[in-house]
Amino acid sequence: MAICTHIAESNDTQPRSTGCEECLEIGWRWVHLRTCLECGHVGCCDSSRGKHATAHFHDVKHPVVQSAEPGESWKWCFVDEALAP
Known part of the structure; x- marks a missing residue:
């Protein structure tokens, strides 16, 4: 199975936060976290x-996120709706 080019070209990016940036601002809780591999946004x-x-x-069109959950390293491409382990 071929991996989309977005995932293949993504970088390991450091998360900008230890929690969902928007949820932290408004006081909401989250279930799981994802890190944008282009800018480090945590959502x-x-x-x-x-x-x-x-x-x-949808706001900035950065295509790939990685799970920010302990023990997980999978990546997801929003553009191609592709998952990579």
Whole structure:
């Protein structure tokens, strides 16, 4: 199975926060965290109230996030709807 070019070209980017940036600002809780591999934005997953990782993609078009959960390293491309372990 071929990996999309966005995932193949993504970088290991340091997270800008230890929690969802938007949820921390407004006092919401999140379920899981995702880190944008282009700018380091940390957003919550689609199971969370804010869905801020997906919102970040729609706002700035950065295509790839990586799970920020302990023990997980998978990546997701919003453009190609592709998952890489």
